[in-house]
Amino acid sequence: SFNADVVPQAPEDPLFGLMAAFRRDEDPKKVDLGIGAYRDDNAKPWVLPVVKKADEILRSDPNLNHEYLPIAGLADFTTASQKLILGADSPAIKEKRVASLQTISGTGAVHLGALFLAKFYRTNSQRTAYFSDPTWVNHFQIFKNVHLDYLTYPYFSAKTRGLDFEGMVNTIRNAAEGSIIVLHACAHNPTGVDPTQEQWKEICKVMQEKKHFPFFDCAYQGFASGDLAKDAWAVRYFIDQGFELCIAQSYAKNFGLYGERAGCFHFVTSAASDAETTVTRIASQLAILQRSEISNPPAYGARIASTVLNNKELFAEWEADLRTMSGRIIEMRKALRSKLEELGTPGTWNHITDQIGMFSYTGLSEAQVLKIRSDSHVYMTKNGRISMAGLNTHNVDYFAHAVDKVVR
Numbered sequence: 001s002f003n004a005d006v007v008p009q010a011p012e013d014p015l016f017g018l019m020a021a022f023r024r025d026e027d028p029k030k031v032d033l034g035i036g037a038y039r040d041d042n043a044k045p046w047v048l049p050v051v052k053k054a055d056e057i058l059r060s061d062p063n064l065n066h067e068y069l070p071i072a073g074l075a076d077f078t079t080a081s082q083k084l085i086l087g088a089d090s091p092a093i094k095e096k097r098v099a100s101l102q103t104i105s106g107t108g109a110v111h112l113g114a115l116f117l118a119k120f121y122r123t124n125s126q127r128t129a130y131f132s133d134p135t136w137v138n139h140f141q142i143f144k145n146v147h148l149d150y151l152t153y154p155y156f157s158a159k160t161r162g163l164d165f166e167g168m169v170n171t172i173r174n175a176a177e178g179s180i181i182v183l184h185a186c187a188h189n190p191t192g193v194d195p196t197q198e199q200w201k202e203i204c205k206v207m208q209e210k211k212h213f214p215f216f217d218c219a220y221q222g223f224a225s226g227d228l229a230k231d232a233w234a235v236r237y238f239i240d241q242g243f244e245l246c247i248a249q250s251y252a253k254n255f256g257l258y259g260e261r262a263g264c265f266h267f268v269t270s271a272a273s274d275a276e277t278t279v280t281r282i283a284s285q286l287a288i289l290q291r292s293e294i295s296n297p298p299a300y301g302a303r304i305a306s307t308v309l310n311n312k313e314l315f316a317e318w319e320a321d322l323r324t325m326s327g328r329i330i331e332m333r334k335a336l337r338s339k340l341e342e343l344g345t346p347g348t349w350n351h352i353t354d355q356i357g358m359f360s361y362t363g364l365s366e367a368q369v370l371k372i373r374s375d376s377h378v379y380m381t382k383n384g385r386i387s388m389a390g391l392n393t394h395n396v397d398y399f400a401h402a403v404d405k406v407v408r
């Protein structure tokens with residue numbers, strides 16, 4: 001029989017624990033700045049209009065059924081996903097250098113990539129993965145679960161509240177040759193700080209010199225700048241520079257398909273004559289890993305995204321919806337910064353508008369985060385990250401006053 005007391009109590013997940021605490025709070029003024037999920041100006045989840053249209057199209061299809069998808073998922077979805085992140089005219093696609101599988105959203109893609117690397121990447125030599133410090137909390141446990149050792153590279157400068165570029169590049173340069181470097185493609189979580197294109201070129205050069213292996217985690221394409229190509233620039237640049245790399249692609253935020261778990265994993269091999277057979281072998285091994293874990297991925301979210309991605313009019317409507325979301329977040333950044341400056345809240349607040357994407361790294365200490373929660377029923381993660389979409393025209397002043405109160 002199973003000796004249950006060998007199972008220790010695990011700590012509560014910081015993010016989902018915060019969500020639960022927010023739901024329990026009955027104060028009408030409560031503000032949810034925790035989970036990285038978009039909210040409209042009434043603090044409500046937003047079903048993208050284009051997603052509603054795609055849903056109606058699917059429901060009107062008399063042949064729609066609930067059969068298994070292939071292990072690699074819906075081909076129309078994975079093909080469209082390649083084009084979205086790599087660019088429709090990507091040489092990697094033309095030369096058939098990309099193995100793609102539909103995954104359980106971004107988390108599933110990060111996991112599948114980590115599992116594959118754990119099994120096949122430099123198994124007979126020292127290998128270490130590097131995450132930005134700070135990074136998305138789940139990165140650590142996903143890599144730990146597949147027994148890949150990891151370290152971190154400096155990323156956020158508390159002084160400038162911007163990128164610690166020197167620290168990042170030096171650590172990547174000093175890392176053992178062939179290390180796995182996990183990079184946020186755009187809209188860095190939790191800091192909202194992205195390298196400039198010039199800085200990306202520097203980072204790329206150092207990684208080439210050290211023969212490092214890039215693993216791009218792309219959960220916010222279109223969400224950062226509102227421009228899909230711009231947000232994919234770093235990924236496409238690295239591929240143009242000839243890297244072999246992994247990409248985890250999430251449709252949770254940019255399609256609002258959080259709970260439908262729509263995502264894609266891509267392995268891009270470097271240009272070589274036998275690239276096509278290499279990709280076939282890699283795809284076959286990825287399929288075995290996928291089959292043993294989820295067998296095949298969920299159909300609904302991929303069908304919604306695929307319907308939109310493969311239709312010119314719907315794609316254009318989706319881009320308009322992306323601009324609505326990213327635009328509203330940028331408005332909230334401006335509103336919050338100007339309110340804090342108007343209040344004369346101690347400190348500088350330009351980082352609120354300098355940062356990009358879903359999150360802002362406010363600089364509030366853990367004590368201040370706990371105080372603003374008990375004082376004002378404002379919920380944010382202990383590292384001081386706020387999900388900007390939780391702000392709206394009805395609560396941004398209230399939040400600014402709450403910050404002012406704990407900062408003074």
Ligand SMILES: Cc1[nH+]cc(COP(=O)(O)O)c(/C=N/[C@@H](CC(=O)O)C(=O)O)c1O
Nearest residue numbers: 015035036105106107136189217219250252
């Ligand atoms: C960088 C990054 N990568 C992957 C994911 C996974 O998303 P998925 O739903 O599996 O496609 C998230 C989600 N981040 C938000 C939610 C979460 O923690 O799961 C967040 O940081 O709030 C990321 O921020």
